[in-house]
Structure formats: C-alpha cells, structure tokens
Amino acid sequence: MTxxxxxxxxxNVSGHNMMKMEALKTTLExxxxxxxxxxxxxxxxxxxxxxxxxxxxGFKIKQEIFxxxxxxxxxxxxxxxxxxxxxxxxxxxxxxDIDMKKIYxxxxxxxxxxxxxxxxxxxQVKPDQAHIDENRIYIKYDVGAGKTKFDQKYIExxxxxxxxxxxxxxxxxxxxxxxxxxx
Numbered sequence: 001m002t003x004x005x006x007x008x009x010x011x012n013v014s015g016h017n018m019m020k021m022e023a024l025k026t027t028l029e030x031x032x033x034x035x036x037x038x039x040x041x042x043x044x045x046x047x048x049x050x051x052x053x054x055x056x057x058g059f060k061i062k063q064e065i066f067x068x069x070x071x072x073x074x075x076x077x078x079x080x081x082x083x084x085x086x087x088x089x090x091x092x093x094x095x096x097d098i099d100m101k102k103i104y105x106x107x108x109x110x111x112x113x114x115x116x117x118x119x120x121x122x123x124q125v126k127p128d129q130a131h132i133d134e135n136r137i138y139i140k141y142d143v144g145a146g147k148t149k150f151d152q153k154y155i156e157x158x159x160x161x162x163x164x165x166x167x168x169x170x171x172x173x174x175x176x177x178x179x180x181x182x183x
Contacts, residue, residue, distance in 0.1 A: 001034070001048045003181055004057045005083075005174060007107055008043025008065070009074040009152060009164035017071040027068045028061065037177070043073070044166075044174055046181060054079065074162045076107045080182065082136065083175035089133045092140045100168050104145060106137040106155050109162035120158050125150035139165070 011017040021038040024045065028036045033047040051057050054077040062075045087093075092103055111134045120137075122130060127142040128150045137155065141148055145167070155163040166174070 001050060002052050003035075003046060003048050003178070004054055004077050004079065005178065006043075006045045006047060006058060006061050007076045007078065007164045007166065008045065008061075009076070009162070011041075011043040011071065011073055017069075017073060019065075019069050019071065023069075024065070027064055031060065031064050035181070037181070039174060039177060040170070042170075043164075044170065046177065074109075074164065076109055076162060076164050078107055078135075080175070080178045082107065083171060083178060085133065086136060086138075086171050087175065089136075090138045091131055092129075092138055098140075102141045102144060103168040104139040104141065104165050105168070105171050106139060106152060106163045106165045108135050108137065108155070108159065111135050112137075112159065112161075116159060120155070125154070137163075 011019055021041060025036045025038055028045065028047060033049055035046070035048040037046040038044065047057065049057060058075040058077040062073060065071055065073050086105055092098060112132050114132055117130065117132050120130060125148065128148050129140045130150070131138050139150065152163045152165050155161070
C-alpha cells in the first residue's frame with residue numbers, strides 16, 4: 001500500500017467548485033481508495049492505494065471529481081519526501097526574522113530545472129521572491145498572497161505546468177499528518 005497526498009486546486013474558494021470534504025472522502029472510498037483523510041476545506045486529501053504511480057492516482061481522482069461533482073479540478077499528487085524536502089530545501093527559512101505568514105510553496109505537476117526560475121520572470125512580480133527545487137517553488141511574498149500577481153495562474157502560464165499553492169502552516173501540518181499515518 002502506498003500513501004499519496006492529493007492537492008486539489010481551486011476548490012471551495014470564493015464560492016467556486018464547492019464540495020464538502022466528507023462527500024469527497026466517501027466518493028474516493030467508493031472507487032477503491034483506502035484510509036482517505038482530508039485536511040481543511042481547501043483540498044488536501046491523503047489516500048492509500050496499491051497504485052504507486054502518483055500521476056495515475058491524480059488522474060483517477062480528477063476524473064471522479066468531475067464525474068461526481070461536475071468540477072474540472074487540477075490535482076497534483078505528492079509524497080512524504082516532497083514535504084520533507086520543503087523543510088530541508090526552503091532557503092527562506094534560513095533568513096533571520098522571517099515572517100512565516102508570507103512563506104508559501106507551489107507544488108507543480110512536473111520536475112523543473114533550476115533555470116526555470118528565469119522563465120518565471122521574477123522582475124515582473126518584484127518584490128515577491130521565489131526559488132525552485134524540483135517540483136516545488138518556494139515563495140516569499142512581500143505583502144501577502146492576496147495582494148500579488150505571483151499566484152498559481154501566473155506560475156502555470158509562465159511554466160506551462162499545473163500548480164497549486166499552500167501556505168507554510170499547511171505544509172508543516174501536512175507533513176505531521178503524513179508522519180502520523182506512516183508510524
């Protein structure tokens with residue numbers, strides 16, 4: 001059995017793509033996922049399955065959400081190592097007096113090269129900052145996530161990927177939950 005974490009993008013945001021987590025949990029259990037667990041209403045779903053391929057898991061979840069709820073929802077599936085790497089490789093955490101409320105991680109659908117940072121054209125979103133680590137983009141917002149154009153739509157357009165962003169508190173909580181599941 002493999003545990004996957006599916007990050008759903010754009011559900012229960014500003015009245016769009018509304019779905020109750022209990023209904024989503026039941027839907028995923030009905031198609032064979034086991035030990036389904038959600039975290040907050042923004043679409044963080046742990047599933048256990050014999051399927052090891054993360055992309056296949058994401059595709060199955062995406063299809064079932066469309067079939068059941070009628071929502072076209074992008075899904076990025078990650079593993080425990082992705083979250084552990086967030087703690088290890090986020091250079092912003094090394095800064096003195098960092099405001100953790102301005103630290104976010106964008107999880108993207110494919111591994112990126114470090115040169116991909118050039119494709120993001122960060123000069124267009126200054127003073128926000130970012131750095132890339134495989135399929136993660138670490139973000140430090142100058143003012144906050146609600147007042148920037150450096151959002152998932154910007155990232156997707158510049159890099160031609162599917163992306164979903166989580167704040168640092170959510171990232172650390174998801175890792176804690178992952179560790180509790182695997183004990």
